[in-house]
Amino acid sequence: MNNITSIRDLLILMVGSSLVSNVVLSQFLGLCPFLGVSKKIKTAAGMGAAVIFVITLASAVAGVIYKFILIPLNITFLQTIVFILVIAALVQFVEMFLKKAIPSLYEALGVYLPLITTNCAVLGVALTNVQKNYGIGTGVVNGFATALGFTIAIVILAGIREKMEYNDIPQSFKGMPSVLLTAGLMAIAFCGFSGLL
Amino acid sequence: MKQNSVAERLFNGVIKENPTLVLTLGMCPTLAVTTSAMNGLGMGLTTTAVLALSNLIISLLRKFIPNRVRIPAFIVIVASFVTMVQLLLEAYLPSLNVALGVYIPLIVVNCIILGRAESYAYHNPPIPSFFDGLGMGIGFSIALTIIGAVRELLGTGAVFGYHILPDGYVNINIFVLAPGAFFVLAMLTAIQNFVKNKLAAKGKDVSKVGSGCSEDCASCSDTACSKRFYDAGAPVKNPEVNAAKKDKAKTEPKKAEEKSEEKSEETAEKKVKDKAGAVTEENNAEEVKTDEPEETEEKAEVKETEEKEGGEKDE
Numbered sequence: 001m002n003n004i005t006s007i008r009d010l011l012i013l014m015v016g017s018s019l020v021s022n023v024v025l026s027q028f029l030g031l032c033p034f035l036g037v038s039k040k041i042k043t044a045a046g047m048g049a050a051v052i053f054v055i056t057l058a059s060a061v062a063g064v065i066y067k068f069i070l071i072p073l074n075i076t077f078l079q080t081i082v083f084i085l086v087i088a089a090l091v092q093f094v095e096m097f098l099k100k101a102i103p104s105l106y107e108a109l110g111v112y113l114p115l116i117t118t119n120c121a122v123l124g125v126a127l128t129n130v131q132k133n134y135g136i137g138t139g140v141v142n143g144f145a146t147a148l149g150f151t152i153a154i155v156i157l158a159g160i161r162e163k164m165e166y167n168d169i170p171q172s173f174k175g176m177p178s179v180l181l182t183a184g185l186m187a188i189a190f191c192g193f194s195g196l197l
Numbered sequence: 198m199k200q201n202s203v204a205e206r207l208f209n210g211v212i213k214e215n216p217t218l219v220l221t222l223g224m225c226p227t228l229a230v231t232t233s234a235m236n237g238l239g240m241g242l243t244t245t246a247v248l249a250l251s252n253l254i255i256s257l258l259r260k261f262i263p264n265r266v267r268i269p270a271f272i273v274i275v276a277s278f279v280t281m282v283q284l285l286l287e288a289y290l291p292s293l294n295v296a297l298g299v300y301i302p303l304i305v306v307n308c309i310i311l312g313r314a315e316s317y318a319y320h321n322p323p324i325p326s327f328f329d330g331l332g333m334g335i336g337f338s339i340a341l342t343i344i345g346a347v348r349e350l351l352g353t354g355a356v357f358g359y360h361i362l363p364d365g366y367v368n369i370n371i372f373v374l375a376p377g378a379f380f381v382l383a384m385l386t387a388i389q390n391f392v393k394n395k396l397a398a399k400g401k402d403v404s405k406v407g408s409g410c411s412e413d414c415a416s417c418s419d420t421a422c423s424k425r426f427y428d429a430g431a432p433v434k435n436p437e438v439n440a441a442k443k444d445k446a447k448t449e450p451k452k453a454e455e456k457s458e459e460k461s462e463e464t465a466e467k468k469v470k471d472k473a474g475a476v477t478e479e480n481n482a483e484e485v486k487t488d489e490p491e492e493t494e495e496k497a498e499v500k501e502t503e504e505k506e507g508g509e510k511d512e
Contacts, residue, residue: 026375028229077284080302081276120225120306127299171394177387184379
């Protein structure tokens with residue numbers, strides 16, 4: 001186990017996961033919500049919060065299941081099946097729970113939850129945690145940081161899109177192409193963070 | 198061409214409803230692994246294997262899978278095949294396995310696979326379903342290989358590892374890095390928009406062009422890439438989109454009737470109705486769209502050249 005103990009290492013991990021290898025801009029995970037829900041800053045922030053919530057929770061649950069069920073039973077090759085089912089069920093369960101228990105939070109996050117049920121970012125983080133041999137605690141931190149990176153990216157993109165809305169763009173570039181070009185330029189900017197580590 | 202025949206299914210997947218170039222589905226792996234033509238081809242073929250086999254199995258089991266838990270059932274079937282393919286790759290093609298990394302297990306959440314299961318395999322017999330998956334997979338592979346080749350050519354001056362550009366060419370490194378993927382996809386969708394506008398001006402049906410991830414995320418969720426795990430009265434996610442789709446759904450009343458218990462599900466089934474609905478209702482519907490394929494072929498050719506030009510412009 002590659003257990004990271006000191007706070008410094010954890011901080012480096014957080015910067016690495018959220019900025020340097022940003023989940024959307026350099027790993028292309030969670031592209032659907034990134035492109036689809038980034039029209040307004042408000043919805044983008046809501047989506048980001050839902051993603052932080054779900055990914056953090058999912059990496060904790062996936063980590064626990066991997067360590068206490070899959071490894072002892074020696075069935076780690078089933079990780080993909082187990083993780084996707086657990087994550088999908090977890091998201092639905094969280095949605096039901098929020099609806100009953102904390103309606104105000106459900107109002108804020110609820111609409112976004114179904115959109116992340118089988119989002120590749122969530123599964124991607126769970127699998128990365130396993131591949132890199134992170135312990136449960138480190139995995140949760142990594143998940144949180146990754147989701148934070150997603151939120152940063154989607155909020156910035158939404159901000160740029162709000163400004164771009166009334167610009168005069170060539171007919172063929174209206175809509176998705178201009179958004180993708182923006183994302184590409186953002187990705188170049190995020191490349192600059194690689195000097196941080 | 199007869200509906201549901203093997204050739205029609207293959208043609209449909211490769212040209213008419215090419216998942217990447219026409220529908221814009223499954224963009225995450227498309228962008229992530231196309232740093233070289235070889236990686237693109239590897240990813241494409243891996244996805245093809247999973248797609249064809251899972252379509253076959255889902256189609257065989259379609260009478261036994263209850264409607265309400267079909268999504269979890271699909272996911273289990275797809276995930277099983279992905280695990281098998283991953284183990285095979287680890288054993289026989291370790292270098293490809295390393296190159297594709299986490300994107301192999303992520304095939305499970307590829308919109309194309311769940312989308313095909315939901316919209317075709319669950320409603321059609323095994324043989325056409327298998328070839329539907331095969332056709333879609335081949336279309337995906339071709340698209341990924343082309344994108345990979347363009348990126349590799351611009352980024353390193355080589356295709357499939359063979360140097361073809363003259364020595365004087367200065368490599369545009371950014372094309373094999375992450376930003377390059379966004380630029381290439383931006384050009385691709387721009388060309389798609391261009392063709393779509395042209396076709397729309399001619400009065401052709403363009404509802405399918407770019408109907409995947411490139412539109413609203415809500416439409417993506419309706420085509421099953423981020424669908425609910427179970428569907429007990431899923432709420433209306435995006436009223437405008439739903440309304441538009443419901444209008445379309447009305448054209449297939451019989452199918453809509455079957456599904457009337459789950460009204461909000463209708464939108465998600467839009468694709469099903471487009472395809473399966475037409476199939477189940479009347480089998481005699483011979484398609485007369487003979488001139489459209491030529492258009493798309495032409496487009497594919499134009500695409501490559503334009504993409505290069507566009508890519509260079511970006512730089």
